[in-house]
Amino acid sequence: MNKVNNNSEDILKIENIEVMYDSVISALHDVSLSVPRGKIVALLGGNGAGKSTTLKAISTMLASERGKVTKGKITYDGTIISNQNPTEMVGLGMVQVLEGRRCFGHLTVEENIITGAYSRKLTNSEMKNELEKIYSYFNRLKDRRKSQAGFTSGGEQQMLAVARAMMAKPKMLLLDEPSMGLAPQLVAEIFKIVKELNTKEGVSILLAEQNTNIALRNSDYGYIIETGNVMLKGTAEELLDNDEVKELYLGISKEGRKNFRDVLREEGNSKEIKSLSKTTNS
Amino acid sequence: MTEFLFFIEVVVAGLLAGTMYSLVALGFVLIYKASSTFNFAQGAMVFFAVLAFVGFMELGLPFFVAFIVTILLMGLVGYCTERMVLKPLMNQSEDTLLMATIGLGFVLEGLAQAAWGVEVRRLDLGIGDFPIQWIIDTFGLFVSALDLTAGLVAAFLIIGLSLLFKYTKMGLGLRAVADDPGAASSIGIPLNNIMLLVWTAAGVVALVAGMMWGARAGVQFALVDLALKALPVLIIGGFSSIPGAIIGGLIIGASEKVLEVYIGPYFGGAIEGWAPYVLAIFFLLYRPEGLFGEKIIRRV
Ligand SMILES: Nc1ncnc2c1ncn2[C@@H]1O[C@H](COP(=O)(O)OP(=O)(O)O)[C@@H](O)[C@H]1O
Ligand SMILES: [Mg+2]
Numbered sequence: 365m366n367k368v369n370n371n372s373e374d375i376l377k378i379e380n381i382e383v384m385y386d387s388v389i390s391a392l393h394d395v396s397l398s399v400p401r402g403k404i405v406a407l408l409g410g411n412g413a414g415k416s417t418t419l420k421a422i423s424t425m426l427a428s429e430r431g432k433v434t435k436g437k438i439t440y441d442g443t444i445i446s447n448q449n450p451t452e453m454v455g456l457g458m459v460q461v462l463e464g465r466r467c468f469g470h471l472t473v474e475e476n477i478i479t480g481a482y483s484r485k486l487t488n489s490e491m492k493n494e495l496e497k498i499y500s501y502f503n504r505l506k507d508r509r510k511s512q513a514g515f516t517s518g519g520e521q522q523m524l525a526v527a528r529a530m531m532a533k534p535k536m537l538l539l540d541e542p543s544m545g546l547a548p549q550l551v552a553e554i555f556k557i558v559k560e561l562n563t564k565e566g567v568s569i570l571l572a573e574q575n576t577n578i579a580l581r582n583s584d585y586g587y588i589i590e591t592g593n594v595m596l597k598g599t600a601e602e603l604l605d606n607d608e609v610k611e612l613y614l615g616i617s618k619e620g621r622k623n624f625r626d627v628l629r630e631e632g633n634s635k636e637i638k639s640l641s642k643t644t645n646s
Numbered sequence: 647m648t649e650f651l652f653f654i655e656v657v658v659a660g661l662l663a664g665t666m667y668s669l670v671a672l673g674f675v676l677i678y679k680a681s682s683t684f685n686f687a688q689g690a691m692v693f694f695a696v697l698a699f700v701g702f703m704e705l706g707l708p709f710f711v712a713f714i715v716t717i718l719l720m721g722l723v724g725y726c727t728e729r730m731v732l733k734p735l736m737n738q739s740e741d742t743l744l745m746a747t748i749g750l751g752f753v754l755e756g757l758a759q760a761a762w763g764v765e766v767r768r769l770d771l772g773i774g775d776f777p778i779q780w781i782i783d784t785f786g787l788f789v790s791a792l793d794l795t796a797g798l799v800a801a802f803l804i805i806g807l808s809l810l811f812k813y814t815k816m817g818l819g820l821r822a823v824a825d826d827p828g829a830a831s832s833i834g835i836p837l838n839n840i841m842l843l844v845w846t847a848a849g850v851v852a853l854v855a856g857m858m859w860g861a862r863a864g865v866q867f868a869l870v871d872l873a874l875k876a877l878p879v880l881i882i883g884g885f886s887s888i889p890g891a892i893i894g895g896l897i898i899g900a901s902e903k904v905l906e907v908y909i910g911p912y913f914g915g916a917i918e919g920w921a922p923y924v925l926a927i928f929f930l931l932y933r934p935e936g937l938f939g940e941k942i943i944r945r946v
Contacts, residue, residue, distance in 0.1 A: 423832065425828070425831070425832060428828065428831065450831045450832055450834065451831070451834050451835070451836045453834075454832075454833060454834030455834065459832070459833060459834070460832050461832075462828065462829060462832050466826050466828065466829035466832070467826075467829070468821070468822045468825040468826055468829065468830075469825055469826075470821065470824075470825050471818075471821060471822065471825065475818060475821075478818065479818060479819070479822045479830070479833060479835065480833050482815070482818075482819055482822075482833060482834055482835045483833070483834035483835075528833060529832075529833060531833075532833055532834055
């Protein structure tokens with residue numbers, strides 16, 4: 365493994381990656397992004413934009429779907445990601461919460477949480493402490509600890525998926541659409557916990573979302589991708605304030621929804637990635 | 647009264663024989679749970695394991711040492727299968743995996759015969775196939791010592807494996823992989839270690855079943871087909887259910903003996919061979935998911 369500067373400000377840096385599935389289907393064309401240590405970064409975009417693919421490229425889960433990073437470079441916490449497998453990535457403190465929660469339906473809620481610590485060697489009393497800590501963030505799960513996970517609600521399953529991932533003691537968490545299919549109130553509750561985990565546990569977070577509004581309200585930075593390209597990036601406030609974002613992703617517009625590309629094309633600069641801020645510009 | 651005692655005897659003998667079917671079915675279930683594939687090589691594994699065991703005994707190894715060495719060998723078979731067959735095919739369709747296990751079966755059968763020859767071997771476990779005096783005296787029942795030993799060993803193994811899966815870390819990992827390999831992998835459960843565990847456990851189960859059958863009828867190629875009796879067991883019990891495998895095995899064991907004894911004569915005997923399949927077909931028609939077939943639980 366190549367070690368490079370370990371104390372850089374960015375825990376994750378993706379430089380111009382291209383991703384192909386089955387060696388022919390190109391899913392990402394040119395994606396660059398970075399996650400500063402201890403921050404939350406939102407990766408926004410519609411269905412099929414390439415959010416999940418980006419996350420899986422980072423966690424190395426791509427290989428199990430016959431996907432491959434064919435160009436560019438991913439550096440995580442001083443390590444260049446190349447041939448690692450997910451187990452190794454978890455060992456390095458990088459855990460992905462997959463889209464659709466993916467809890468172990470036949471296991472109890474508590475067993476699910478315990479599986480998250482599989483990569484660690486914990487004594488019984490350490491395990492107990494870890495569980496208590498997790499339950500202090502996810503109160504609801506404590507009440508359901510003995511229930512079979514398959515029979516809990518969507519919101520509980522999403523919390524469970526995050527709780528399970530946190531048991532691996534990650535430095536960095538990749539969250540894929542935590543709001544998917546959940547009522548607004550639950551979404552708010554989940555984002556509140558995510559934010560808490562970020563501040564109290566210091567875990568850096570890259571979260572993919574279609575729910576632009578709630579994601580940006582709980583993030584430090586945001587990237588908007590479409591058909592495998594980064595279209596726009598900036599701090600969360602800048603993006604929330606941006607007219608195009610308002611119009612296209614937040615639904616604050618008199619006109620109908622347009623494709624992001626069209627707007628940029630109208631402005632005659634569709635090739636350029638627009639950066640709204642100097643700070644995130646690398 | 648003697649009529650009734652005889653019936654009980656038949657049922658007990660059937661149940662004891664059934665534990666062996668349970669055991670072999672358990673081997674299938676383990677692999678099915680971990681990789682969603684029907685392991686057609688399981689019969690070949692039974693044959694390979696017990697032939698290897700007999701081979702090691704013939705080399706002069708003591709019983710216990712030969713047993714341990716064979717278990718290690720089955721672990722190695724599991725390891726090589728994982729490395730050379732399953733891992734390269736990890737992301738292929740389940741059909742591909744199925745074909746691979748058929749291929750593996752031929753390889754194991756070939757290897758076993760190449761290494762240890764084709765003639766039928768005798769395996770003497772030191773337990774005779776005769777009734778136990780103590781049981782005759784107490785209950786008035788004729789129960790074969792070999793049947794009883796086989797039943798107890800199978801029960802012991804099944805309980806041991808169940809405890810292993812319920813209470814150990816690796817067992818938890820296995821159950822997680824059985825539910826969702828992708829999610830298991832995402833939190834750092836090493837799929838290859840789990841596969842190795844599963845194949846080794848299936849190998850141990852195969853060895854024990856092979857020894858018990860081999861002690862009765864000789865160690866021979868027919869064991870491969872005998873192991874396929876697990877198929878009706880699985881249809882009855884459900885492919886992914888451990889309790890299903892156990893109960894399915896007992897049902898097949900008991901019913902085939904009862905049918906053989908009471909109905910067999912009308913068919914000219916020897917219906918043991920096909921009666922289980924008829925039973926299985928009834929299940930396929932009326933309860934295709936099996937007794938314990940799991941309803942898929944998923945809520946959004
Ligand atoms: N396993 C796969 N095999 C082939 N193509 C895929 C696979 N997964 C995703 N894709 C394609 O890659 C593109 C990006 O998908 P994805 O990353 O899942 O988008 P998002 O998560 O933003 O909805 C889509 O065009 C999708 O069809
Ligand atoms: Mg997605």
